[in-house]
Structure formats: structure tokens, C-alpha cells
Amino acid sequence: xxxxxxxxxxxxxxxxxxxxxxxxxxxxxxxxxxxxxxxxxxxxxxxxxxxxxxxxxxxxxxxxxxxxxxxxxx
Numbered sequence: 292x293x294x295x296x297x298x299x300x301x302x303x304x305x306x307x308x309x310x311x312x313x314x315x316x317x318x319x320x321x322x323x324x325x326x327x328x329x330x331x332x333x334x335x336x337x338x339x340x341x342x343x344x345x346x347x348x349x350x351x352x353x354x355x356x357x358x359x360x361x362x363x364x365x
Contacts, residue, residue: 293345293347294345294347296341296345297342297345297346297347300338300339300341300342300345301338301342303334303338304334304335304338304339304341304342306334307330307331307333307334307335307337307338307339308331308335309331310327310330310331310334311327311328311331314327314330314331315327
């Protein structure tokens with residue numbers, strides 16, 4: 292479940308990053324009230340923070356490299 296939240300929040304953070312461009316290109320979105328730049332910043336902080344909080348780099352998710360998920364030179 293945590294991995295699904297991470298993927299969804301990463302996708303939404305990417306959309307928020309380009310929200311002002313999307314907002315200006317799609318006429319149907321122009322009915323939304325507010326400044327699209329502020330909406331994009333809020334979305335990026337919200338979903339980016341959620342992605343950061345749900346990111347979990349463990350050995351299971353990194354393919355079992357090392358005990359702690361770290362690469363070694365040997």
C-alpha cells in the first residue's frame with residue numbers, strides 16, 4: 292500500500308510541476324478559480340512531500356542488493 296501511495300504521489304507531483312502549462316493549454320480547466328502558479332506550487336509541495344514521506348528504500352525494493360540495500364565494490 293505504501294508503494295502505491297508513493298507511485299501515485301510521484302505522478303501527481305509531476306503533474307503539479309507542469310500544472311500552469313496544463314492549465315493554460317486545456318480550455319476546460321480555465322474555469323477553476325485561483326492562480327494556476329499557486330495551485331502548482333501547493334500541489335508540488337503537498338504531493339512531493341507525500342512522496343518523500345512514503346519513499347522507503349529497503350533491500351526488498353532495491354532487488355536485495357546487500358543487507359541494507361547498498362552497493363559494495365567487492
